[in-house]
Amino acid sequence: MNLKTFERGIHPSYHKGLTSENRIEKAELPKQVIIPLRQHLGAPSDVIVKKGDLVQEGQMIGEAGGYVSAPVHASINGKVKDVVLHTHPGGGKSLAVIIDGDGTEKDWGLVTPSLSILDKFTGEELKGAIGEAGIVGMGGAAFPTYVKLSPPKERKIDTVILNGCECEPYLTADHRLMVEQASKVIIGLEAIKRSIGASKIFIGIEDNKKDAVSTLNQAAKSLSIEVEIVILETKYPQGAEKMLIKAVTGQVVPVGKLPLEVGVLVNNVGTTVAIYDALALGKPLIERVVTISGNGIKTPRNLLLRVGTSFAEVIEQCGGVISPEALSDTDTPPELEILNGGPMMGVAQSTIQVPVIKGTSGITLLTGKEIKPKKYSPCIKCSSCVTVCPMGLIPLKIADMGRLGMIDDLKSWDAMACIECGCCSFVCPSKRPLVQWIRVGKVKLRELG
């Protein structure tokens, strides 16, 4: 059977077996949380608490700082210790609220997932509730969902796609959510569909997650919601928004435009569950499922973590870092690479005192031969990167322009269209850090252009 997919892309080794059978576990209540005010695309939130304030779990501590923005909420009960600049897992620094917990937690109650919870909301109220709960796209880019659901009047969105691909190696958080909480996912999707008045729901899943297909099918049937499940080829980056749309509906989103240009809305699995929680329990986005995996961690797990838990605490709950002696390849230095996200798109961290944020889908710890230092050599113009770039760009050119800071050329060669998926660096036989250079170029473009 020919499965639907997009053009180009790569087939990395997925390593999903480490956690794909592990049930989602609730993590221990953290003693302290660090909640950055920049957890989404757009303007950072404006802080509305001050040092010494007592806060409740779920209380808003930062208001949306503009139209493209989202509020943030306290994830534990406790006292605000300070509001300071703190290292951000996405790089750089951001103002963050540090809360010392008092060891108690709020009981949000339990509701049997059913469609009746949506009946008390009108379309606009749905959007409002989603905005209030501070829900953002939880696949990584963290685009505020409220903004996504409010397209300009002349644009009609008729298709909602659930992104169940999770093409990033190691990560299984979305996979487990689809298997364990399928009905919540379906209800969240229905809420999105109702709030924008769409007519069709697609679910795109890679063919390595067959169990999720059956649970979602069952859930949809028992809730009598019509969804079309599209099984896609397992290929990276299948879960990139534009690739997914191409694979599922065949439409191509123009460069530099949002999917709403072709009347499509893509949502992540985690986001739909967060929407369900917000509507059914009134619980804002203060918890998320994170996969902690890689060959550097003792016990890989799928954990339900509070936003703001520090990486250090998370790693401790997973049994800590594997000792270098335990690895078979002893010729490599006992170094460790900690990534916020998966190995393809994750950002390497320089400290473990960084918090889990709304966009953290995984924490990957790599060591030993997985991170063997590579020395790059000159480009041999083999065009491997061109043949895999899902966006159809010329990575070797754009990377050099980024490295040399050629602003005008970067613009005309569409550097901004790059989704930083990492396919080009992955296949480069000269081991050139192409994505890193392109990122440097994009930073320069944003500053100057």
Place this chain on the structure above:
Amino acid sequence: MILIIAVLTMGGLGLFFAIGLAIASKKLKVKEDPRVKKVMEILPMTNCGACGVPGCSTFAVGLVKGDIAINACVAGGQEVADLLAKALGIDSATSVRMLAVVLCRGGDKETRKFATYRGDKTCASADLTGGEKSCSYSCLGLSDCVVSCEFGAMEMNDNGLPVVFYDKCIGCGACAKACPRDIIEMHSESMKVFVYCKNKDKGPIAKKHCDVACIGCGLCVKDCNVEGGIVMKNNLAVINYESCPQDDSTTKRCPTKCILFDEEPKQIKEVFSSKAMKVASGS
């Protein structure tokens, strides 16, 4: 016969075009201001771009037209400004010598290294993830500034910090642009007081990460007898270079010695290089 025809044809064609070109060069001659050539001879011809125009020839044309000030050539300084004024028969103006100042003293000895950076060895790339040092405002030490300097006026010292050579720096500002953390600033030579730190963390955190960090104690602000000469912005002392007195009254009590008076080393390149050679050869 064929040989003669070929020679005559080529010769005839050559003669025809030669006459054409000779006439064109007389008739279509563009008059160039003779002063432009004169100015070009005086200019340092470094094409550094510090004056704001793309190169020295554009500068010369602009200067003759009167669009550019007489003292605008940064690389040439006072000497060139005077010569230009003499050549053009106009009044000279004082030119201020600008120098690059590296406002971070947190080298490998003063800061803590707590991560290994294995990406591309440029500051611009390293800044995306955070670099190796615990202070996230410090010099990344991967020498983007040294690479950007076209005058050989910078080098890294054995402490992992860039050094500006007093004798070579012409003040073009390329290094300041290349630094992703804005540690290098361009200042006039007459400035003596600098805060050698960019750390905006609160005192205890800053102190933990670096021995010579500004801890935001505010002593220099109190000692400054000019209102607003030094201000505290985000736990960092910031000097107002227009009003801050250029003496040691503000710098004496600094507990971490990060605000200093007249401490720019004024390194001479040859001295530095010979010292570096000695260290390298172990003598």
